[in-house]
Amino acid sequence: MVYLSRIYTKSGDAGETGLGDGTRVPKHHPRVTAYGEVDELNSVFGLLTAYCPECPERDLLRTIQNDLFDVGADLCVPPPPDEQPEQALRVTEAQYLRLESAIDRLNDPLPPLKSFILPGGTPAAAWLHMARTVCRRAERAVVTLTQTESVNRHAVIYLNRLSDFLFVLGRVANAGEDVLWVPGKSR
Secondary structure, eight states: OOOOSOSOOSTTTTSEEEOTTSOEEETTSHHHHHHHHHHHHHHHHHHHHHHOTTOTTHHHHHHHHHHHHHHHHHHHSOOOTTOOTTSSOOOOHHHHHHHHHHHHHHHTTSOOOSSOBOSOSSHHHHHHHHHHHHHHHHHHHHHHHHTTSOOOHHHHHHHHHHHHHHHHHHHHHTTTOOOBOOTTTTO
């Protein structure tokens, strides 16, 4: 359980922060960048649900926000080589399989695409596309972290599936009225 009695600690005033295992690292460390990007993505979800109450799948979006806290918690605790199952909060396969199931359910009735989609359409679709691009940035930051440090592979997979889910949900929010890219239209 999380307990926050003080919001400011002054421990980061010199440009360092503490990871979940107590290790101190610079605030520009790739691990901090990775979970910071995930935190930003979660905030975009907050804006989406606040400004677009008509957005489809609101209950699932709230579940995803909780999942994103799990992703952040996973990333802020570097896995030790001898970590035992359930020793730390880690993203699991079940979390991204839930996204795959939702993608299949939502995508099935949609018409096949014959072009790329321009981000936009309804306000909900526009916010979903914004969330998708922030999700891709978070995914890139986590993949960058994997080049130098150990990362739970399920966290990477989760973010990859989440961006796919956001794309499909954006199409659903546009109710079949996607704005398609017309290659070379303004030449």
